[in-house]
Amino acid sequence: MSVIQEFKEFAVKGNVVDLAVGVIIGGAFQKIVDSLVKDMLMPVLGKLLGGVDFKHFYLNLGDKTYESMEAAEKAGAPLFKYGVFINSVIDFLIVAFAIFMAIKAINKLKREEPVVEAAPAEPPAEPEDVKLLREIRDALKK
Numbered sequence: 014m015s016v017i018q019e020f021k022e023f024a025v026k027g028n029v030v031d032l033a034v035g036v037i038i039g040g041a042f043q044k045i046v047d048s049l050v051k052d053m054l055m056p057v058l059g060k061l062l063g064g065v066d067f068k069h070f071y072l073n074l075g076d077k078t079y080e081s082m083e084a085a086e087k088a089g090a091p092l093f094k095y096g097v098f099i100n101s102v103i104d105f106l107i108v109a110f111a112i113f114m115a116i117k118a119i120n121k122l123k124r125e126e127p128v129v130e131a132a133p134a135e136p137p138a139e140p141e142d143v144k145l146l147r148e149i150r151d152a153l154k155k
Contacts, residue, residue, distance in 0.1 A: 042108075042111075043108070046104060046107055046108050046111065047104065049107065050100060050103055050104045050107060051068075054103065054107075055067060055068070055100060055103070058103075066096075067096040067097075067099045067100055068096050068097055068100055069081070069082055069096055070094070070095055070096025070099070071085070071092045071093060071094045071095065071096060071097075072092070072095065073085055073090055073091075073092060073093075074090070074091040074092065074093055075091050077090065082094070
C-alpha cells in the first residue's frame with residue numbers, strides 16, 4: 014500500500030473529519046464565549062463588586078508609575094496583568110461548563126442499545142474418553 018493511499022484512508026476516516034468540524038465549531042463558539050464573558054458577565058460582576066473592571070487590574074513591576082495600564086504598556090513597562098488572567102479563568106470555566114452540558118445532552122439523546130440476554134449455554138459435550146471410561150466401569154460392575 015502506498016503512502017498516498019494510507020494518507021487518503023487516514024484523512025477520510027470519520028474521526029479526522031469529526032475532529033476538523035469540532036475545531037471549526039469550537040473556534041466559532043470561542044467568539045461567542047468571549048463576548049459573553051467580556052460584554053455581559055464581567056461588567057455585571059464588576060458592578061456587583063463596586064464598579065470594578067478586572068481587565069484593568071495589574072501590578073507594575075517597573076520603577077516608574079503610570080496613570081493607567083495602557084500608558085504603562087505604551088511605555089514598555091513590565092506588567093503583571095492578573096486582571097486579564099482572572100478574565101481568562103472565568104472564560105475557561107464557562108467554556109468547560111458549556112462543553113460539559115453539551116456532552117451531557119448528547120449522551121442523553123443517544124439511544125441506549127437494547128441489552129440482549131444470552132440464552133443459557135448448553136453444558137459442554139462430554140469428552141469421548143470420559144464416555145469410554147464410564148462404559149468400562151459399567152461393564153466391570155456387571
